[in-house]
Amino acid sequence: MFDQLDQIFVTLKHQLMGFIPGAWQPLVSAILSIALIPVVFPALFSIVTVIERKGIGRIQNRYGPNRVGIPFTKIRLAGFGQFLPDGLKMLTKEDIVPRAADKLVHFLAPVVMLVPVLLAYSVLPFGRNMTVSDFDAGVLFFFAVGGAVEISVFMAGWSSRNKYSLLGAMRAIAQMISYEIPLILSAVTVVMIVGSLNLSAIVQHQNQYTFGIAHWFVFTPWGFAGFLLFLVASLAESNRTPFDLPEAESEIIAGYFTEYSGFKFALFFLGEYLGMFAIDGLGITLFLGGWTAPFSFLTWIPSYVWFFGKLMALVCLFIWIRATLPRLRMDQLMNFAWKFMLPLALINIVVAGIWHFMGQDWQRWLVCSAILAGAYVVLGSALMKKQNLGKRTYRFAE
Amino acid sequence: MSTPLLITLVVTLLAAGTAMCLRNLVHSALMLAICFSGIAAVYLQLNAEFVGFTEILVYVGAIAILIVIAVLLTSSGETPEKSVLTSGWFAGAVVSVLVFTALGWAVLHSHVLASGNAPAPHITVKDVGDVLMTQYVLPLEIIALMLTAAMIGAVIIAYKEEPGTDTKPQTSTKEIPAASVSAYVAGKEGAQ
Numbered sequence: 001m002f003d004q005l006d007q008i009f010v011t012l013k014h015q016l017m018g019f020i021p022g023a024w025q026p027l028v029s030a031i032l033s034i035a036l037i038p039v040v041f042p043a044l045f046s047i048v049t050v051i052e053r054k055g056i057g058r059i060q061n062r063y064g065p066n067r068v069g070i071p072f073t074k075i076r077l078a079g080f081g082q083f084l085p086d087g088l089k090m091l092t093k094e095d096i097v098p099r100a101a102d103k104l105v106h107f108l109a110p111v112v113m114l115v116p117v118l119l120a121y122s123v124l125p126f127g128r129n130m131t132v133s134d135f136d137a138g139v140l141f142f143f144a145v146g147g148a149v150e151i152s153v154f155m156a157g158w159s160s161r162n163k164y165s166l167l168g169a170m171r172a173i174a175q176m177i178s179y180e181i182p183l184i185l186s187a188v189t190v191v192m193i194v195g196s197l198n199l200s201a202i203v204q205h206q207n208q209y210t211f212g213i214a215h216w217f218v219f220t221p222w223g224f225a226g227f228l229l230f231l232v233a234s235l236a237e238s239n240r241t242p243f244d245l246p247e248a249e250s251e252i253i254a255g256y257f258t259e260y261s262g263f264k265f266a267l268f269f270l271g272e273y274l275g276m277f278a279i280d281g282l283g284i285t286l287f288l289g290g291w292t293a294p295f296s297f298l299t300w301i302p303s304y305v306w307f308f309g310k311l312m313a314l315v316c317l318f319i320w321i322r323a324t325l326p327r328l329r330m331d332q333l334m335n336f337a338w339k340f341m342l343p344l345a346l347i348n349i350v351v352a353g354i355w356h357f358m359g360q361d362w363q364r365w366l367v368c369s370a371i372l373a374g375a376y377v378v379l380g381s382a383l384m385k386k387q388n389l390g391k392r393t394y395r396f397a398e
Numbered sequence: 399m400s401t402p403l404l405i406t407l408v409v410t411l412l413a414a415g416t417a418m419c420l421r422n423l424v425h426s427a428l429m430l431a432i433c434f435s436g437i438a439a440v441y442l443q444l445n446a447e448f449v450g451f452t453e454i455l456v457y458v459g460a461i462a463i464l465i466v467i468a469v470l471l472t473s474s475g476e477t478p479e480k481s482v483l484t485s486g487w488f489a490g491a492v493v494s495v496l497v498f499t500a501l502g503w504a505v506l507h508s509h510v511l512a513s514g515n516a517p518a519p520h521i522t523v524k525d526v527g528d529v530l531m532t533q534y535v536l537p538l539e540i541i542a543l544m545l546t547a548a549m550i551g552a553v554i555i556a557y558k559e560e561p562g563t564d565t566k567p568q569t570s571t572k573e574i575p576a577a578s579v580s581a582y583v584a585g586k587e588g589a590q
Contacts (some may be wrong), residue, residue: 105428137447137523144451147459151431154466158424170470173463180459197523338553346546 002300010129033132037121045273046083052319059323090266098259105159110267112152116145117271120278125200127291127304138199139191142282143184150176153256160259168255172246178337179236185345186229189222189352190286203290212296216289221368222352227287229345234283238276241322280314340383347375403443410436423469431462448523
């Protein structure tokens with residue numbers, strides 16, 4: 001019974017295929033699989049915007065949206081209908097293009113942003129047997145399409161002919177490029193251990209249980225360090241606080257999309273959130289076991305529930321971080337990426353190799369943890385020494 | 399030749415041609431990015447998954463950005479009024495046609511084509527990795543060492559702070575991308 005519930009979407013699609021004439025089956029099957037991505041994830045985006053506004057409101061001791069419910073009824077839903085008027089507002093707003101702007105590039109930038117982000121979803125396994133396109137080089141594909149986002153950010157910032165936009169774009173590119181290296185290097189450890197770039201194979205590798213606990217990579221020393229590196233780098237890749245310098249509203253208005261309005265602005269917003277979901281999904285697949293359950297007695301819960309549950313948990317963590325931490329300075333951002341995260345990611349690759357070759361002994365836990373903890377302490381103290389942290393002195397205008 | 403491959407080739411060649419003819423350097427760089435994506439699409443249609451995705455990762459994700467930033471840092475930003483063709487364009491065209499003919503002749507007469515029309519083997523990323531780790535392990539290690547050295551070198555260049563300036567934040571947005579992009583290209587290639 002639970003197995004049927006787990007595979008309900010797969011069997012549903014198979015039964016639908018029975019009604020389609022044979023020649024059309026591959027095309028209709030592909031369209032059905034693809035159509036789910038631009039339906040499910042923007043819907044998730046609309047709900048997350050409300051959760052984010054309400055959650056941050058709660059943390060900052062004020063009310064978030066709490067009135068809008070279902071339109072034309074008296075049902076309020078505690079403000080969870082807020083995304084409907086927000087979306088309608090975006091659709092009906094005037095689309096303003098600056099007179100000096102490079103019209104074509106300005107128009108294309110949001111599209112170039114959204115397309116690679118949607119492509120990235122095609123390799124993520126959302127549940128057992130639920131991958132849109134399950135092929136060998138999945139991890140490589142994910143990072144390859146992610147590289148195209150930088151071009152779109154540059155296009156938006158440059159074509160607006162606005163100093164704030166260009167500054168925001170330069171910041172965003174510098175940040176994305178710097179943090180992509182620790183991101184990829186921390187993912188490389190998982191590829192090394194599993195011996196495959198296929199995301200479904202990576203999930204299958206973690207789908208075993210010892211004493212009822214799953215073999216998630218986050219439960220190993222190198223996996224834990226890799227997951228933390230991946231999490232910080234993914235925060236920076238999706239331009240979230242404390243790495244939201246590209247759109248620091250107190251300094252450069254909205255960064256590279258300052259000159260966008262109406263639905264193009266909404267597309268950037270959507271692209272940013274969808275990028276965050278995608279990279280969270282990859283982190284879940286690589287380190288948190290994908291769609292598998294953490295304990296063997298919980299395996300009866302359908303796989304897609306686990307995937308989306310973990311996704312929402314990570315998104316809520318990101319919202320919590322956004323409401324808690326202040327923004328970094330540009331030099332701190334760069335120092336952190338190049339002097340701390342990059343060496344630690346390189347050391348983590350060596351540790352993953354040691355872990356693999358030390359066999360099944362218990363000593364490998366000790367050795368790997370000791371190396372990582374030592375590296376963390378040494379690198380951290382080296383980074384902090386340069387900061388001259390002491391009693392804070394204030395300088396006032398004279 | 400299949401229709402999708404033909405379309406990809408036409409788009410790639412058009413993008414390459416436009417990249418040469420446009421007056422605005424940034425437009426040329428963006429067209430070049432389209433050209434790189436087209437080349438990646440050609441590789442993918444020839445079942446070379448690894449080369450195709452690496453082409454996008456390195457060329458679209460890193461080289462195109464490097465070119466664009468280099469253009470922004472060096473050019474004055476003004477689009478030239480006159481034509482981009484210099485007076486010696488005719489000689490350049492003759493040279494490029496000669497080079498193309500020589501390369502084409504070499505490819506058509508190489509022993510790879512002479513071995514007959516054997517069916518193309520299906521090579522997965524795993525096969526590429528296996529060969530790299532066994533047969534070609536020495537060149538791979540040498541390249542990896544060189545790229546890691548380049549990356550660490552770039553970090554050390556960025557690490558150096560002039561005495562007395564370490565209390566002031568250096569928030570120059572111009573210097574940071576240029577240094578990190580070059581290290582980034584090295585890092586990305588090293589990651590593979």
